[in-house]
Amino acid sequence: LGEDAPRYPDRPVPDWYRDAKFGVFVHWGLYSVAGWAPPRRPGEDVPVELEYSHHQYAEWYANTLRIPGSPTAAYHESSFGVGTSYEDLADAWTAERYDPDGWMRLFAACGARYVVPTAKHHDGFCLWDTATTGFSSVHRGPRRDVVAELAGAARSAGLRFGLYYSGALDWHVSHFPPIRSLTDLFTHRRNDPAFARHCFEQVRELVEAHRPDVLWNDIDWPDSAKAAGPYSLAELFEHYYDLVPEGVVNDRWGVPHLGFRTREYRTETGTPAWAWEATRGLGASFGYNRAEDDTHLIDATELVHLLVDTVAKNGNLLLNISPRGDGSLPEAQVARLRELGRWLAAHPDAVYGTRPWHRHAEPVGAPLRYTVRPDGTLNVIALDPAHGDFRLPADLLGRPGAHWGEGAAEIGPDGTVVIPEALRHLPAAVLTLPPS
Numbered sequence: 001l002g003e004d005a006p007r008y009p010d011r012p013v014p015d016w017y018r019d020a021k022f023g024v025f026v027h028w029g030l031y032s033v034a035g036w037a038p039p040r041r042p043g044e045d046v047p048v049e050l051e052y053s054h055h056q057y058a059e060w061y062a063n064t065l066r067i068p069g070s071p072t073a074a075y076h077e078s079s080f081g082v083g084t085s086y087e088d089l090a091d092a093w094t095a096e097r098y099d100p101d102g103w104m105r106l107f108a109a110c111g112a113r114y115v116v117p118t119a120k121h122h123d124g125f126c127l128w129d130t131a132t133t134g135f136s137s138v139h140r141g142p143r144r145d146v147v148a149e150l151a152g153a154a155r156s157a158g159l160r161f162g163l164y165y166s167g168a169l170d171w172h173v174s175h176f177p178p179i180r181s182l183t184d185l186f187t188h189r190r191n192d193p194a195f196a197r198h199c200f201e202q203v204r205e206l207v208e209a210h211r212p213d214v215l216w217n218d219i220d221w222p223d224s225a226k227a228a229g230p231y232s233l234a235e236l237f238e239h240y241y242d243l244v245p246e247g248v249v250n251d252r253w254g255v256p257h258l259g260f261r262t263r264e265y266r267t268e269t270g271t272p273a274w275a276w277e278a279t280r281g282l283g284a285s286f287g288y289n290r291a292e293d294d295t296h297l298i299d300a301t302e303l304v305h306l307l308v309d310t311v312a313k314n315g316n317l318l319l320n321i322s323p324r325g326d327g328s329l330p331e332a333q334v335a336r337l338r339e340l341g342r343w344l345a346a347h348p349d350a351v352y353g354t355r356p357w358h359r360h361a362e363p364v365g366a367p368l369r370y371t372v373r374p375d376g377t378l379n380v381i382a383l384d385p386a387h388g389d390f391r392l393p394a395d396l397l398g399r400p401g402a403h404w405g406e407g408a409a410e411i412g413p414d415g416t417v418v419i420p421e422a423l424r425h426l427p428a429a430v431l432t433l434p435p436s
């Protein structure tokens, strides 16, 4: 490391985060007013040359709109007229159905233990009472301090409160051509000291006002803040941890300091020793996309499997919900969240507070996942109980006291486990084995 390379703290990921397992991501912002991107079904892909002109992330609307001939450019003109800019939409944003307390009560009821709303996304529109710009939800549109209301509502609902911040991209204060490729993504961004100070001061406002339990930065941080000195990232982290001793950050700051690692619409192949977080939308977008319908969304059973698989691999699931511009929550998304919450409410000890076993699944055979409770009890989670009986692996044969939630389990001498009829309709069934 060069002589001016700052020293970063080496901090463990706090237990509250590792025990929490399930958080709700909320991408809500100016882009939610337009709320449109070309819809994409699970498994559908586009050729790499259309990756940005047909970006499936509706929160990228401001960039996609600027790509000549993109479906978003056509949608924008037909919806808002040739003379309306993206930033003009700020004054059309009324958020008349925005109910922060209702949101947080719902997320808590669905089993989330933390929530991470967007404070500023790539469009540069700030959702808090900032002194750094007039491009904010306090000065324009809703005329509300969205972040403050969400922080209060989250903590009243017993949730830990984190904040998403777009550290690399701020299209309100940058003047590049639209991002049309991965190369553009790395070059059409500001790294100058003035921008670095701007980002430093914005995050300092958020940290000092709300003490977020999670600082979830996206993509990267301005390069000029990565050396020692005023407004450096090292100073920002030091300030953050002074104010929030149990605070945790993710891995998208572009410096050798991270808390939990992140995977986006991806999972880990095995069980890493480090804490990590899987994040995705319920459909193909984080921001609200009115072009998505039920067929574009992950179904509730897949959602339970995603959570269980992620936790078995030492990860958390940060599942995104996309509020409409008016602040209402898409009913199809809420239905899936509630279904996940019902399973979690019936099987809390299979997830919360657990740690991985020495393997997360079996290489072949029945789709099982494993988690270990603090007292050493092993949760054997059958992901497809409708499929019926399964064989316990050899290293679990003979362990006494096998139980389903309500009663002793019937296990044959060859390890065949009979799944009770009453459990076969569930997205997953949990067999517990007391500590051996």
Ligand SMILES: C[C@@H]1N[C@H](CNC(=O)c2cc3ccccc3[nH]2)[C@@H](O)[C@H](O)[C@@H]1O
Pocket (backbone or CB within 6 Å): 057, 059, 060, 218, 219, 220, 252, 262, 263, 264, 266, 279, 286
């Ligand atoms: C949550 C999501 N993040 C996107 C940027 N993605 C990344 O910076 C990123 C993806 C990813 C996957 C694996 C490991 C690191 C990663 N960073 C944003 O461009 C989206 O609008 C949205 O906010």
